[in-house]
Amino acid sequence: MVKTITPPLIEEYEINRDTMIIMPLTYGSRIYSQIWELEDEYISPFKPIDIIKKGCISFGSSYEGRKEATKQLTGITHKAPITVDSTNSIYFFPTTSPSNSQCIWISQEHVHLHRREDIAKTQILFNNKRTVTLPVSYNSINNQILRTALLKTTLSRRIENLERKDWYFISGRRNLNASEHTGKYSTEEKEYK
Template sequence: MRLHEEFELTPYTMSVIPIPYGSKTYSKIMELDNEFITPYRPVDIIKKSCRFYASSYAGRKEGTKELIGVSIKAPIVIDPLQSIYFFPTASSSKLHCAWISPEHVLSYERIDGITTEVVFRNKQRIRLQVSSNTFKNQMYKTAMLQTKMLQRSAENGRKNLFSTESELFQEAKEKRKVYRVTRRDWSDD
């Protein structure tokens, strides 16, 4: 398996799994058609990816708390434009915490009280140290976050549709012979 020094989450990333590497914890990245290792802990990959997409991990967690009221094992949106969402399987401070993209989860099954097998869309399977109930709850929390984000986006779209600028634009499409143009209309800001 290849070692990658630099990596950010993409829409093709399925999971970020902790793996022991000597006395350190590295991450195994599973993508739809690729797998590799990075010398960073899973939570560090998540934090780095939040920064890559112009936010911070703390800011994303605050956003989740604001939208769905969840602050423990909070799912986060990495990039809303590409619909990249991940959830932790445990507290992010725990060494066994993995991060999963629910977009790629085909199914999951209880193996025992503390182990769940996850099947991804590409039929790859992994076993995680998390109960199936916790895994299910994390999937639900992330779905709730996605729904709230979509609702906000749709709400903002409706607001923009009825804004003053939109009305001015629609008025300009009418077949009028005379238009009043002010200096403000030509400014760059």
């Protein structure tokens, strides 16, 4: 008899660099989340979209704000990839509309490769060699991976440009200060009444 190990049910979950995929799990009449990390697996009593929203808040923005940023940076409005945390390279993309209860969220950073299983199924191989077959077409997954890469690249370039401007501003100021003519300053104390 083969014994199956059920992942632990956790009340609180915070998306982190090790989070690979968040999948809906039907539990009675409710939708829970099955979460795969690089080395662990969990079940959460919250829907995948709720975990994504909480992750955005944890890293300083609302889900709606992240979605609007994706739209402004890339023009993507439907099935938009989300920057949970750009500093730690945490970008997720949905497999369907996020309002669909069967929407799966995948971390682009952990996808090693993906291949067509059949016309409506795609197998994803993660960097840790774990695989999952999803009921989503290859073209749809491929498109989502490319859209997430576009978001990541566009946001990275924007951040680099801002940092470069800051560096020029700071280093330019320093050079201006060094080239100022220094005169003598009076060090006499005067009594004021």
